[in-house]
Amino acid sequence: MAEDEHGGELRTANSSDRSVSAGSALLPADGFENPGMAEHHERVTDKDPKKAKNAERVVVLLFWISLAFTLFAVVAYFIWPIDRADITTVRANNFFLGIGIAFGMLTLGIGAVAWAKYLMKDTEMVEARHETRGTPATRQRVAEIFAQADEESGFSRRKLLRNSLIGAVLALPLPGIVMLRDMYNANNEKPVKLLHETKWAEGVRLVRDPSGTPIRASDVTIGSAFHVIPETLIEMKENHEPGFLDAKAKAVVLLMRLPEDRLKEREDRKDWSYHGIVAYSKVCTHVGCPVALYEQQTHHLLCPCHQSQFDVTEHCKVIFGPAGRPLPQLPIAVNEEGYLVAQSDFHEPVGPTFWERRHDYNV
CATH class of the missing domain: 2.102.10.10 (Rieske [2Fe-2S] iron-sulphur domain)
Structure with missing residues (x-):
């Protein structure tokens, strides 16, 4: 038990107290009824490290597929160019360019959702909050929260997954950047x-x-x-x-x-x-x-x-x-x-x- 600044007692949650983390963490001393939150159920990726590793591989694969489709969009822009003398060439250019961009964004989104759903921690917590103040202690606590989020998401720990995500996100704007080249040509008139x-x-x-x-x-x-x-x-x-x-x-x-x-x-x-x-x-x-x-x-x-x-x-x-x-x-x-x-x-x-x-x- 620990007292808050108003004299009330707070209960703290820890990994061994499942009932606390499931809905009764950081409760006042007099407590309150559970609002209806169900007991936490562990996912298969929480119980089996092998399953978690397989899920990570799938997410990494999705990010690599997103990167491949994005690069395909860039290549398609040159393979199927628009011939200004033949307006029908717009169809092939738009089709393959759209396929690359659309599937690049789609697989990136699916991968991000899968990461959050199967690999990030999903335990429920309730905490008593007081008025937020910009004190050094508050800033320190914010830093701790970010560090905790980093640990729970595995962003720093799962390097392959993180790097594949960064690569896919950085590549996503490339088709648009490449297409901007048509807006300027040094040989054109002013x-x-x-x-x-x-x-x-x-x-x-x-x-x-x-x-x-x-x-x-x-x-x-x-x-x-x-x-x-x-x-x-x-x-x-x-x-x-x-x-x-x-x-x-x-x-x-x-x-x-x-x-x-x-x-x-x-x-x-x-x-x-x-x-x-x-x-x-x-x-x-x-x-x-x-x-x-x-x-x-x-x-x-x-x-x-x-x-x-x-x-x-x-x-x-x-x-x-x-x-x-x-x-x-x-x-x-x-x-x-x-x-x-x-x-x-x-x-x-x-x-x-x-x-x-x-x-x-x-x-």
Whole structure:
């Protein structure tokens, strides 16, 4: 028996007092009824060291399998690359990459659960707690608890199991790290310059995506919206030219017609529209998601990724959400045949605003 600071007696638990560790440890002197905790039953791995060793081998095997699947995901990224000229290659790349990552995480999780279930100590304890104070004694006790947890889990003692877990956990981020290599290539142009030039140019007709049908001004009615690409992209697609998808991703446009009295156009941009017909980049200025949800009544465009909203009546200015600037406007006109054409390329880079942190192309 030992007295606590209030004068009460505490009972302490030890390994030989099974009834105490099963639910009556550290009880006040006057005691209390057992709340219903069952007597502790030892597991087979507690009774038989051979069974415990076998369980440890299984957990180690699971961790090694997790490591193998993670490395497989890295290798699969190179064995089944994505060919930008053949979109069907995405299927094989995603399938094998996903298999590696998924089973790497699954076997790691199963191994961790099995370790806790069959090898870590599972005795139940109840203790009387007083107000926690940050005294030296408290800190010392915390250190003792951590040391006890380390001993009970076997983290330091079971070196093979511990090292296999560390290896599997450290390898798990590798597929993501490897895939980050595609975000930078020393041979690529600077992002601002790259996103400042698209397939739009003076006289290029606006055509529907994906049919490639040219659009007359009379086809665009008030409240309608067309997904549009430059006609030059259709030729790239038909000729299977490399870089088609990259070019399309930068040039996609949403074409709309509003009542002319609803447009609040700047003086320097009044000739960028045609009788209420306006064209804006579909690439959100937040992180580049496709802005394709058009609200006919409010004339707002909505980005479904992070809910940025743009007001089409005022040059697609940002009215809600994290987008940093308005959507770039494509200047349009009508040719002698009545088809809508571009006056020029965009006058600013399309895509995320962060590319424009500096304008000397040295981002």
